[in-house]
Amino acid sequence: MNAKDANYLVDIIAGARPNFMKVAPIMRAIDARRRTGSRLRYRLVHTGQHYDERMSGQFFTQLGIPAPDVNLEVGSGSQAEQTAGIMVGYERLLLSERSALCLVVGDVNSTMACAIAAQKLRVPVAHVEAGIRSGDWTMPEEINRLVTDSITNWFFTTSEVANSNLRRSGVPADAVFFVGNTMIDTLLDNMAKLRPPPFWEELTLEANGYFVMTLHRPANVDDPASFARLLEAVGSGVRGLPVIFPVHPRTAKAMQGMAVPACIKAVEPQPYLEFNHLVKHARGVITDSGGVTEETTVMGVPCLTLRDTTERPETVAIGTNELVGTDPSRLKPALDRLLDGHWKAGGIPPKWDGHTGERIARELERLLDAQP
Ligand code: UD1
Numbered sequence: 001m002n003a004k005d006a007n008y009l010v011d012i013i014a015g016a017r018p019n020f021m022k023v024a025p026i027m028r029a030i031d032a033r034r035r036t037g038s039r040l041r042y043r044l045v046h047t048g049q050h051y052d053e054r055m056s057g058q059f060f061t062q063l064g065i066p067a068p069d070v071n072l073e074v075g076s077g078s079q080a081e082q083t084a085g086i087m088v089g090y091e092r093l094l095l096s097e098r099s100a101l102c103l104v105v106g107d108v109n110s111t112m113a114c115a116i117a118a119q120k121l122r123v124p125v126a127h128v129e130a131g132i133r134s135g136d137w138t139m140p141e142e143i144n145r146l147v148t149d150s151i152t153n154w155f156f157t158t159s160e161v162a163n164s165n166l167r168r169s170g171v172p173a174d175a176v177f178f179v180g181n182t183m184i185d186t187l188l189d190n191m192a193k194l195r196p197p198p199f200w201e202e203l204t205l206e207a208n209g210y211f212v213m214t215l216h217r218p219a220n221v222d223d224p225a226s227f228a229r230l231l232e233a234v235g236s237g238v239r240g241l242p243v244i245f246p247v248h249p250r251t252a253k254a255m256q257g258m259a260v261p262a263c264i265k266a267v268e269p270q271p272y273l274e275f276n277h278l279v280k281h282a283r284g285v286i287t288d289s290g291g292v293t294e295e296t297t298v299m300g301v302p303c304l305t306l307r308d309t310t311e312r313p314e315t316v317a318i319g320t321n322e323l324v325g326t327d328p329s330r331l332k333p334a335l336d337r338l339l340d341g342h343w344k345a346g347g348i349p350p351k352w353d354g355h356t357g358e359r360i361a362r363e364l365e366r367l368l369d370a371q372p
Helices: 017-035 053-063 079-096 109-120 140-150 160-168 182-193 224-237 249-255 272-280 291-299 328-339 356-369
Strands: 009-014 041-046 101-105 125-128 154-157 176-178 211-214 243-246 264-267 284-287 303-305 321-323
Touching (some): 017 053, 017 101, 017 182, 101 356, 109 140, 125 140, 125 356, 154 160, 176 356, 182 272, 211 272, 224 249, 224 328, 284 328
Parallel strands (some): 009 101, 101 125, 243 264
């Protein structure tokens, strides 16, 4: 690589499941620019935070993401172990071949760890999905957001709320780029390819005749007694409809030996196309994920979020999402409203239009062009 090209090498960091759908459109947009003569190029760095086929491999295959150029293979560990392992691995990579920019997405440990390692070596940081805040410091993701944004140079945002959060914390306006939502680029791009999972027939699922549920936040699943109460409340509130529950690995550990209501159908973590097929045709979704609330908003599917806060308030203010909270007694009234046909219709937030990856690639090139 000659020196000029090195000025355009962007590290794209992906570590955990919710990162993969966010980076895919950015890489595609960079590839498209390259075909028309752009110097912009990327090195895909997988930190290995999520490592098994169900949490990582199948997303690469389905979303057409090329094999990572580098895998740091950090694996599981405590918050500090995982963060530290990624920092050590990524610092080593930057010292052996420096990039012009480190682009991180979302709010997982990989996001924060790579931002720190890069900025300390004076590699500028761009953060996609910057500026969102739940205000809840008990969530590791909120710490990751705060730390990452405090050392980010260029902020790519999904919403006006994120823009104003950044403004309030003193970020200059010319460092913020309101580009929209790359997760929604991926969703719109794959909408026609969504397909039912193999168990669709076996469970005799029908459109609007079942729920989808995902739960993995420590606040919901780590304490067995309260997790069991939550599952009971779901089971008794859905009027016998099946609840398809793709079980995240940390949730699977918590569920071992637990009695689960019969209508809750625990299944493996689903691949992207199957999961979103299930969501698209569900009567409603019960979740504690952030990304899922964005996807349900775009698909117009009622979404009950089992959290007390959200960093994505537009999914509530504009979309189909409602914060039900973590108290199981609040679930039934919400499910009753849904099942009685009184859920809000919802709209789509500005710039969630399928072209965010292109906007990001254009800005990246402009920003790197302007570097000394
Ligand atoms: C991480 C993110 C969270 C995101 C979630 C989506 C952080 C702080 N959290 O949480 O924001 O919503 O991913 O999945 O970064 N495991 C496997 N196979 C894998 C990956 C993990 O079995 O491929 C197991 C681990 O061994 C561990 C558990 O799942 O026991 C949790 O994994 P971890 O990466 O620590 O965090 P998540 O809870 O997945």
